[in-house]
Amino acid sequence: IVPTQGELKFHYTVHTSLDVVEEKISGVGKALADQRELYLGLLYPTEDYKVYGYVTNSKVKFVIVVDSSNTSLRDNEIRSMFRKLHNSFTDVMCNPFYNPGDPIQSKAFDSIVSTMMVQAC
């Protein structure tokens, strides 16, 4: 589902979206845990995807890049995806053997994420 050849492109996308997320965070003081950020603006004519951002209280940012070609996911679905992501992420963090910052190698986490992506598509 995730094209490996375009992985670099996705990395680039994610990095650029980080800037936007940062911008949004610093702007408003009330929306600390902005549940979502429908970054629909980032729609290149060629790339045609949407980027969603999500920030937790601990400033951990989740970015989801979705292909716009498929039936666009509803906002609710994206939110639920973020929530699941957040839940599994907290599960991973609970592991005392996990150092924050390391790439997550938890199989359970990976399986959950894959499942979610399969469902989304």
Next chain:
Amino acid sequence: MESLTLSDVEQKYYSELFLSCDVDNTKKVASNGKVLDLFRAAQLSNEVVHQITELCGATRLGHFGRSQFYIALKLIALAQSGLALRVESLNSVRDLPLPRFVMGKNEQETRHAVMFADTENQGSYFPRHPGRVQAKKVSAHEMIQPCVPTVDPQPDTTSPVVSPHQSPPTSPHAWRKHKRQASGGNVDRQPSVPGVVWPPFREAQPGPVTGDGMWSAHSPPPVQESWVSFTDTPPSSTLPMHPPSAQVITTVRTVPSAMTTNEIQRQISGYDDPWKITDEQRQYYINQFKTIQADLTGLIPGSAAKEFFTKSKLPILELSHIWELSDFDKDGALTLDEFCAAFHLVVARKNGYDLPEKLPESLMPKLIDLDDSAGVPEPAPEVGFSASPVEVTPNKSPSMPSLNQNWSELNQSNEQWETFSERSSSSQTLTQFDSNIAPADPDTAIVHPVPIRMTPSKIHMQEMELKRTGSDHTHPTSPLMAKPPELSDETKLAATIKFPGTTVGDGYSSSDSFTSDQEPISSAVNRQRSHSGTSPEGLKVVAPPPPPPRPHASHSRSSSLDMNRNFAAVPAGPQQPGVVAFPPAVPPRPLPTQTSVPHGHRSVEGDGLPAHTSTSPHQMPEQPNFADFSQFQAFAVDQPADDGENASDKTTGTMKTAKNDVQSEERNATTVNSTKVSTPLAPPPKPVRRRLKSEDELRPDVEDLPQKSNIIATVLATQPSIPRSIGKDKKAIQASIRRNKETNTVLARLNNVIECDHQERISLEVQLEQLRPFSHL
């Protein structure tokens, strides 16, 4: 029963096998099924197996007792070595190898048996406690060694020591303890005489040496041995958790004995379930648990567990995986069960077993805090979950969409609802971890209880007002603090009207009674307004004796009528202090609504509500100044005009409590026209805001413009001329009555809508609460 003499090694080996077959854990009877499997695994023909069972007397008894089992094992050994199966041969055959069973690690077993024999032999060198009889039961002819003839002399030497102690097999407990003690004795003595015993053995027995070498090679790094030495700690707690390197050497020697025990045990337990924790192991784990956490019902924090398991020298990734498997409730801490499971996994991994993808059932911790009903299905979903989240999520998802659909129907913030459904349906979020996850969605925690629609306040207000009718007027009611503009409009007027300058209490009562008397139609509304007015007043204790006027921006027409009737002047005064005090009282309500609203309110109501909330605070602080001028303007403009033109104006004007008498009068006039204020709920916010702005702009202007003063003068003039304006008033009253009726109907409709929404919300909350327990799963 034929007497049976077993060597120590045989004894131990048989005991292990017996245990593995003792599924029922009765320690006396081995289940036939397991035993037969075992026997068949000995690669003997069925006939032989049958014969053996007959010989050992199992068929006679119908089950395998320990002695029968041992006899059977001996017979199997006999058969495997090709000897004839005879009872006499049980004790006569020497050098009988241990029965071999084809499953897993036979060689290891035999090797362990060898090593075991070696250690036993070593152990036999040392004087034993008088109590330790059975372990010493080393019959010379029972030495097992398949390839070491030189072993015989040693058993010979030991046999004289041992023979007097021969006795039939004792109960498993005694035996086991004995074995432990023996090994413990070994352990104790080994360090003292490590070199003495070992070299002779080495020289004499290249076989066992190689076995030993292989043994060492087989055994993972010292830590494992240290682990194994842990198992010895129950009887001999001399070994620390972390045997220093010095001890490692000794433990290497002593390890085999313990290792064999555990290895055999584990391997034997592999017959039925590789992940089953035996009693010994469990006891050992429990003891280890105690070293970290004295309270067996308590939890081991993640950091302590991390340190502990890091000692096992497993790679961090594997430890992380083990943690994921064993920390069932995902709370970052290990309960006793979780700890045992984790420890068991570590042990297994060190012994070469691969970590499972999901937690084996036998390792499932029993969640204490769940009911039995929940506990029963819990392992299944847990297993299912950990094994295949895919299966789980589909289970959850059906519930999710349905909930989502229901909720999406609401104009409430779907996000909030979704959050809750997700939370409750997530199988990952087990009990304790739920509390951890909860902070992750603070919005839900904060928002969910908060989403206060502006309208509910109306309900509250009405309720409070109804309560007020019979209760103390000065009774403070916080719900009434935040009032929607329309309501506040109405109430404000009422407030202003109601206080004809009398004392607080009297003023209230009198005003109420007055209104009721005069305006039966709008009495309810009036009373409401008056009540609502009183509530904020009550809140604002700061207000001086005169009841603070209602903070509500707009005054109801009825109140305006009252004002018209009586005298508007009075309320102004008391209103002032009320107004001053009001702004501070209001914030609590509008603020949460404000914070909640932006978060998720996307509905129409949301549109209206934020507008309301945003406007009300704006309006409140601006009340003092706005009222006058806006009213003046409105009054001047509308006076000759129709009713509803400046409804919005009136709203804003009425929303601000008048500061002076003139204001009240203005309000009176404006309230007449403000009937329509409440009708358009959606439009008011915007027009109100516009009005606010305009009023803001106008305020300074108005103050300066003499025209306003003229208007004011005219208004004032009207007031004194009450008798003259009675006719006008009557018309105004009638008009206002009509308007009040309209407002009433509109409000009633609104009320119904709100009630429905409220009901829906309550039902959803109930659903949520019902689902919440499942979030522990």
